[in-house]
Amino acid sequence: MVVAAVLLFVVFPSGASTGVAAATDKLAARADQGTVRVLITQPWGGGQLILVRFDHRGQRMLRLAFVSHAVRGWRTGGVTEKRAEITDVAIGSLLVARSPGGKGQPPWSVAAGELGDPRIQRIDVRWATGPTTTGDRQNDSYFVVQRGTGRPVSIRYAT
16 A cells, blocks of 8 residues: 555656646746736647747747646656747747647647737747648737748748
């Protein structure tokens, strides 16, 4: 019985109670107080892609996490962060990331960020693989994802 308890709580510790909690885990210790904000959550494969913004020592940061639900809670399968000024591309910030996939997640490519110009309502991303993917403004941000590991060739912000 003791061995089972040790295995359950030490070898297989529990994950977070939600996907958002997994994506923002440990940010409270690093982020400037009151700056963590989940911008977009999107289902992807067997989990979710979650875009988070926060400030660290006065600098704006974007975090993209893939999270999935396991037997004992939500876990982060991968995270990327980038320092991003709202003026990176004159009207918004930009984070580009991709993953070859893995357990529970098909390969993906993402262009995401915050939008500083309230006129922007849609974002069109043309990928090196040829197709164009469109994303709509959500929570003063955008999130454009495509299956596969392409890179964006152009990004067009549209009103």
